[in-house]
Amino acid sequence: MNRGIWTKTSWKGYRLSQQPVYEDKEQLDTVLKKIEGLPPLVFIGEVEKLRLQVAEAGRGRRFILHGGDCAERFMDCNEESITNKMKILLQMSVILTYGARRPVVRIGRIAGQFAKPRSRDTEIVDGRQIDIYRGDSINDYGPDAEKRRADPERLLQSYFMSVSTLNFIRAMIEGGFTDLHHPYTWNLHSMEKTGEWKKYRATVDGILDAINFMESFGGIRSESVGKIDFYISHEGLLLGYEDALTRKDPASGRYYNLGSHMLWIGERTRALDEGHVEYFRGISNPIGVKIGPSISSDELIELLAVLNPGNEEGRITLIARMGLSKIESTLPSLVDAVIKSGRSVTWSSDPMHGNMIHASGNRKTRDFNDIMGELKCAFRIFSERHVPLGGVHFELTGEDVTECTGGATALSDEDLGKNYQSYCDPRLNYNQSLEMAFLIAELLNKNSIKP
Numbered sequence: 382m383n384r385g386i387w388t389k390t391s392w393k394g395y396r397l398s399q400q401p402v403y404e405d406k407e408q409l410d411t412v413l414k415k416i417e418g419l420p421p422l423v424f425i426g427e428v429e430k431l432r433l434q435v436a437e438a439g440r441g442r443r444f445i446l447h448g449g450d451c452a453e454r455f456m457d458c459n460e461e462s463i464t465n466k467m468k469i470l471l472q473m474s475v476i477l478t479y480g481a482r483r484p485v486v487r488i489g490r491i492a493g494q495f496a497k498p499r500s501r502d503t504e505i506v507d508g509r510q511i512d513i514y515r516g517d518s519i520n521d522y523g524p525d526a527e528k529r530r531a532d533p534e535r536l537l538q539s540y541f542m543s544v545s546t547l548n549f550i551r552a553m554i555e556g557g558f559t560d561l562h563h564p565y566t567w568n569l570h571s572m573e574k575t576g577e578w579k580k581y582r583a584t585v586d587g588i589l590d591a592i593n594f595m596e597s598f599g600g601i602r603s604e605s606v607g608k609i610d611f612y613i614s615h616e617g618l619l620l621g622y623e624d625a626l627t628r629k630d631p632a633s634g635r636y637y638n639l640g641s642h643m644l645w646i647g648e649r650t651r652a653l654d655e656g657h658v659e660y661f662r663g664i665s666n667p668i669g670v671k672i673g674p675s676i677s678s679d680e681l682i683e684l685l686a687v688l689n690p691g692n693e694e695g696r697i698t699l700i701a702r703m704g705l706s707k708i709e710s711t712l713p714s715l716v717d718a719v720i721k722s723g724r725s726v727t728w729s730s731d732p733m734h735g736n737m738i739h740a741s742g743n744r745k746t747r748d749f750n751d752i753m754g755e756l757k758c759a760f761r762i763f764s765e766r767h768v769p770l771g772g773v774h775f776e777l778t779g780e781d782v783t784e785c786t787g788g789a790t791a792l793s794d795e796d797l798g799k800n801y802q803s804y805c806d807p808r809l810n811y812n813q814s815l816e817m818a819f820l821i822a823e824l825l826n827k828n829s830i831k832p
C-alpha cells in the first residue's frame with residue numbers, strides 16, 4: 382500500500398475503527414483546538430529515556446511491569462485511589478526487581494486511560510437500545526440514552542484529570558512516597574494461609590535484607606530504594622485527542638505525543654489500512670502493539686515494517702494477548718517469524734485479554750489460574766527460543782475489588798457481586814496482584830536469560 386507523507390493529521394485520510402460519533406462537529410473542533418493550545422503532560426527527554434529502557438528490556442537487561450485499570454474513571458481521580466494504584470505497582474516492581482535481579486521499568490495504565498474499544502456499538506437496557514459506554518472521555522456510564530451521548534467537553538475533562546493524576550504521581554515520587562523506608566505497609570495477611578506462604582515470606586525478607594545491606598553502605602542507594610522512574614501510558618484510540626497533544630521537537634524535527642510517555646494500538650485498531658497505524662507510524666514515542674490470536678505472521682511483519690521502518694530498538698513493544706487455550710498454537714510461530722525477519726521488538730505478555738469468561742449476573746471475569754497459566758506458557762515459549770520476555774501487562778488495581786476469580790483468597794463466581802467496580806474489564810485486586818508478582822518473580826528466576 383502506498384502511503385503518502387506523514388503529518389500529524391494524515392490519519393484523517395483513512396478509515397477508522399472504534400470512534401464515537403459526535404453530533405456537534407464544531408463543538409468537537411473547538412475543544413480539540415483548546416487542547417492543542419494547552420501544555421504537554423510529559424517531556425521529550427522522559428519519552429526518550431523510556432525508549433532506551435524499553436530497548437534494554439528487549440535485550441533482557443530490564444523487565445517491564447505495565448499495569449493499571451482497564452478503564453480509568455473520572456470519579457477515581459482522587460488521592461486515595463491514585464495512592465493505592467501507585468502502592469501496588471511499586472510493591473510489585475520491588476518483588477520483580479528482586480526476582481529478576483534487574484531493574485524494573487514501571488509503566489502505569491494511568492493518567493489518560495479513558496477511552497475504550499468495544500465489541501458492540503449499542504446495548505439494550507430495559508428494552509431500549511442505547512449507545513454503548515466508550516470510556517469516561519467519551520460518554521457517561523449511566524444506562525440512559527442522553528448520558529451515553531458522546532460529549533466533546535469530556536475530552537477536555539480527561540485532559541485535566543490526566544494532568545491532575547500525573548501531577549500527584551510526580552509529587553509522590555519527588556516527596557519520597559516511593560522510598561521503601563517510608564512506612565507504607567505490605568499487606569500480606571491474606572497470603573498467610575496459602576501453601577506458598579513460606580516462599581513469599583522468604584522473598585519479602587530477602588528484599589528487606591537487601592535494603593538494609595545497601596543502607597549499611599551509607600550513600601549507596603539502589604534504583605528501587607531511592608526515587609524511581611515511573612511512566613504513564615494509555616491506548617491511543619481517539620486520534621483527534623492524540624493529534625492535539627502531538628508536538629514537533631524543534632531540535633530534531635521529530636514528532637512526539639506528549640500526552641503520554643507510551644501509547645499502544647489495540648487489537649481492534651491495528652489494521653494496516655486504517656488510521657491508527659497511520660498516526661502511530663509518525664510519532665517517536667515508544668509504542669505498544671496488542672496482538673491477539675488472529676494475527677498472521679505476514680501481517681505482523683508488515684506491521685513492524687510500517688511502524689518501525691528504521692528498525693529502532695525500543696520503539697515497539699509487542700504485547701501478546703493470546704489466551705491460555707490459544708497461546709501454544711499461535712505465539713511460537715509469531716515469535717519465530719519476528720526472529721527470522723530480524724525486526725527489533727521488545728516482547729511483553731498480556732495474560733488478561735485473551736482469558737475473559739462470562740460469569741453469572743452478566744459479569745465479565747478472568748480466573749487467576751488461567752492468567753498464571755498463560756504467563757507460564759509465555760515464559761517457556763520465549764525461554765526455548767533464547768529470546769527475552771521483556772515484560773508483563775496487567776489490568777489491576779490497588780483496591781480490594783472482586784472482579785477476577787481465584788488467587789490466595791479463592792474468590793469465587795458468587796463473590797463477584799461483593800465489590801465489582803470496573804466499568805470495563807475485570808482487574809486483579811491488591812492481593813491477587815501481589816501474589817501474581819511473587820509467582821512472576823519465581824518464573825523470572827527460573828527462566829533468566831543472561832543478557
Ligand code: PEP
Pocket residue numbers: 451498646647648649671672702734806
Ligand atoms: C485493553 O488493553 O484494555 C484492551 C482493550 O486490549 P486489547 O486491545 O488487547 O483487546
Ligand code: CO
Pocket residue numbers: 451452734776805806
Ligand atoms: Co481491558
